Structures are given as C-alpha cells and as structure tokens.
Amino acid sequence: MAEEPKKDAADVTDATPSVSEVETVDAATPEEAVAAIEAPVERGEPILQVRNLVKHFPLTQGILVKRQIGAVKAVDGISFDLYQGETLGIVGESGCGKSTVAKLLMTLERATAGEVFYKGQDITKLSGRALKAVRRNIQMVFQDPYTSLNPRMTVGDIIGEPFEIHPEVAPKGSRRQKVQDLLDVVGLNPEYINRYPHQFSGGQRQRIGIARGLALNPEIIICDEPVSALDVSVQAQVINLMEKLQDEFNLSYLFIAHDLSIVRHISDRVGVMYLGKMAEIGSDEQIYDHPTHPYTQALLSAVPVPDPEAREGRERIILTGDVPSPANPPSGCRFRTRCWKAQDKCAEEIPLLAIPERFAGQDTPAAHESACHFAEEKDVVHAA
Numbered sequence: 468m469a470e471e472p473k474k475d476a477a478d479v480t481d482a483t484p485s486v487s488e489v490e491t492v493d494a495a496t497p498e499e500a501v502a503a504i505e506a507p508v509e510r511g512e513p514i515l516q517v518r519n520l521v522k523h524f525p526l527t528q529g530i531l532v533k534r535q536i537g538a539v540k541a542v543d544g545i546s547f548d549l550y551q552g553e554t555l556g557i558v559g560e561s562g563c564g565k566s567t568v569a570k571l572l573m574t575l576e577r578a579t580a581g582e583v584f585y586k587g588q589d590i591t592k593l594s595g596r597a598l599k600a601v602r603r604n605i606q607m608v609f610q611d612p613y614t615s616l617n618p619r620m621t622v623g624d625i626i627g628e629p630f631e632i633h634p635e636v637a638p639k640g641s642r643r644q645k646v647q648d649l650l651d652v653v654g655l656n657p658e659y660i661n662r663y664p665h666q667f668s669g670g671q672r673q674r675i676g677i678a679r680g681l682a683l684n685p686e687i688i689i690c691d692e693p694v695s696a697l698d699v700s701v702q703a704q705v706i707n708l709m710e711k712l713q714d715e716f717n718l719s720y721l722f723i724a725h726d727l728s729i730v731r732h733i734s735d736r737v738g739v740m741y742l743g744k745m746a747e748i749g750s751d752e753q754i755y756d757h758p759t760h761p762y763t764q765a766l767l768s769a770v771p772v773p774d775p776e777a778r779e780g781r782e783r784i785i786l787t788g789d790v791p792s793p794a795n796p797p798s799g800c801r802f803r804t805r806c807w808k809a810q811d812k813c814a815e816e817i818p819l820l821a822i823p824e825r826f827a828g829q830d831t832p833a834a835h836e837s838a839c840h841f842a843e844e845k846d847v848v849h850a851a
C-alpha cells in the first residue's frame with residue numbers, strides 16, 4: 468500500500484479490550500430514546516456493542532405449503548464491541564457471515580436472537596423515531612460501485628437522496644450546496660453534480676458512494692468490501708480518502724474485506740470469522756503477528772510472500788476439505804473438520820471466545836481473545 472499503516476488510535480489498540488459491560492439506557496419515551504442516540508460518545512468508548520447476535524435463514528420445502536426443514540446459520544452467536552473513532556476489520560472466507568453481520572447492524576435484516584446496543588439502546592428492538600435516528604447515524608458503503616448507484620439518477624440526486632428521509636439535516640434550499648460540499652470532501656469536482664454514474668470511473672463512483680454515506684453526518688460507517696471491485700492503485704486512493712475522512716469527521720468504521728493486507732493497513736483491531744462465529748479478535752499486531760487460532764494462522768499462511776528467502780523457510784499451512792455447510796455446522800468447534808490440531812474435546816465442547824487461560828494475566832501479545840481449546844502461537848511468515 469502507498470502509506471504506512473495508520474496507528475493514531477493508540478488508546479484503543481494498546482490493549483485489546485474484551486467485550487465491555489453494556490450500560491443500557493432506560494428510555495421510557497421515544498424522545499428519551501432519541502436523546503440517548505444523539506448523545507456524543509467519548510473517543511475510545513464503545514459506541515456499538517454486539518451481544519450473542521444470531522441470524523438463521525429458514526430453509527423451506529414445498530410449493531403451496533411451505534415447511535421449514537432447517538436453517539442456514541449465517542451468524543450464530545457473535546459478540547464484539549466497536550469503539551468510537553476506531554476501525555474494526557472483519558475478515559473470513561466467503562460465506563462466513565460477514566455481510567449478514569453488516570446487514571444486521573444496519574437493521575436491514577431482523578436478528579433471530581441477540582442484541583446490538585448503540586449508545587445503550589438495543590437497536591434490534593427499536594421502532595419509529597428512535598430507529599430512524601439510529602439509521603441516520605449508521606450508514607453503509609457497499610462493495611460494487613457499478614451496481615450500487617442508480618444509473619438513472621444524477622450524482623446530485625444520489626448523494627442528496629438521504630435528505631428526503633432526513634430533511635432536518637439539510638433543508639431544501641441548502642441541499643445543492645451541501646451535495647457540492649460533499650463532492651468536494653471526497654475529492655470530486657463539485658461541478659459534476661448533474662452527471663450520471665456511467666460518466667465516472669470505478670474509483671470515482673466509490674467516492675460518490677462514500678459521499679452519500681457521509682451525507683447525514685453519521686457516526687458509524689459499515690464498509691462491506693468497499694474496495695474489492697477496484698484496481699489496486701485506485702484501492703490505495705480510496706483507502707487513503709477513508710482514513711482522512713475518519714479523522715476529519717470522527718467516524719468509527721466496521722471494515723469488511725477479503726484482502727488481509729488492506730484490512731491490516733486500515734484497521735486498529737481485527738476480528739476473524741469462521742462459519743458464523745468469531746474465531747479470534749485482537750489488535751492488528753496481535754492478530755497478524757501473534758495469531759493463536761489455527762484458522763487465523765492458516766489464513767495468514769495463505770498470503771503470498773514476495774521475498775524468495777522468507778518464502779523458502781516458511782511452513783505453509785494448507786487447509787484440506789471444504790467449508791462445511793452453515794445449515795449443518797460441525798459439533799463443538801466449527802473449524803475442527805479442517806483443523807490439524809483437532810482432538811476429541813473439539814467435537815464435544817464449543818470453544819468460547821476468550822483470552823486463553825495459559826495467557827491470562829500475562830503481558831504478551833498472545834493474550835487476546837481466541838475461540839480455540841488449544842490456542843497457542845505459531846510462527847507464520849506472511850506479507851500482510
């Protein structure tokens with residue numbers, strides 16, 4: 468990448484906090500709920516607290532009478548915190564549930580179980596004005612800048628569309644100016660306001676998507692593979708823009724991506740997902756340089772190493788077998804069917820996401836949360 472990783476949120480990254488206590492706010496009226504949602508959060512405090520989040524998609528059979536015969540366990544009991552001002556990266560193989568987590572946080576999907584607290588309010592249970600206030604504050608940037616922008620709308624209408632739902636952010640007379648300011652903020656010429664999406668390159672389109680995400684002055688932006696569809700050189704520009712905007716607007720990012728190097732570059736902390744569960748979570752240094760979960764070690768080991776000397780000495784972990792179906796995950800540890808360390812205990816007991824006992828209380832980067840009965844460090848040479 469073009470720049471050294473950003474590490475300015477030291478207070479967040481020095482120690483990886485376990486999931487924090489949730490301080491719920493008892494809001495008796497919608498006004499109280501909205502007031503709680505609009506209240507500021509100190510930098511480094513949790514802004515989003517996800518607890519035991521579950522999303523099962525029913526599997527049905529039959530044409531006239533539909534019968535449920537099972538469920539795709541896309542997200543199956545995930546807990547984590549997102550801290551104000553930080554970037555939390557989420558990585559994991561295709562189908563492990565990353566986008567489903569994003570949709571649950573955006574309240575685009577209804578959770579099967581679990582809670583998502585935003586400033587002490589469980590957003591899975593909100594409705595009406597309080598839910599509208601949450602939706603204003605949590606925005607999303609999508610993966611594909613080619614299909615996520617309506618080709619029949621001008622850029623001005625695309626970026627200004629959220630003001631139709633939230634006119635309080637930009638009253639009618641000021642909208643054109645506000646949209647031009649947003650174009651300027653994301654590095655596009657404000658005079659392009661009347662152009663259509665097909666008149667822009669992929670990178671420029673993603674800038675339009677980011678401008679739209681910023682329109683309502685949100686606090687959190689969920690980025691689902693925001694640069695995966697772009698050329699490598701354009702990826703770097705968009706990532707640099709996102710970092711600049713994070714500082715300027717005090718944003719918290721949940722950043723979902725396949726590319727481990729990009730995630731390391733932008734993230735303060737990283738969570739590794741496998742088959743609907745969180746396998747390991749920690750600061751970027753803990754996850755990349757001191758992984759203790761075999762799945763993370765295998766993922767990192769798959770990152771190509773350009774230096775032939777470093778490549779020669781390294782042990783490559785090749786995972787065998789396919790990812791099991793999320794409709795029928797293995798008992799105990801979900802990774803056991805592909806894990807080279809699996810033992811009887813792994814089939815019998817679900818490993819909890821926690822700091823492994825052997826490292827508890829120790830001042831070592833290995834002391835971070837890992838859902839493995841036999842978590843231990845392993846030297847993994849990689850270029851991420």
Ligand SMILES: Nc1ncnc2c1ncn2[C@@H]1O[C@H](COP(=O)(O)OP(=O)(O)OP(=O)(O)O)[C@@H](O)[C@H]1O
Nearest residue numbers: 524539540541560561562563564565566567568793
């Ligand atoms: N609406 C739906 N109905 C049924 N199953 C679904 C639905 N949405 C997602 N799934 C399933 O849930 C699982 C997780 O999907 P999800 O899109 O969250 O994965 P992902 O980690 O984002 O994958 P990718 O990296 O390919 O984007 C997959 O098995 C997927 O087929």
Ligand code: SF4
Nearest residue numbers: 800803806813839840
């Ligand atoms: S719990 Fe067992 S199967 Fe799962 S990752 Fe650890 S060693 Fe492997």
Ligand SMILES: [Mg+2]
Nearest residue numbers: 565566567691
């Ligand atoms: Mg996805």
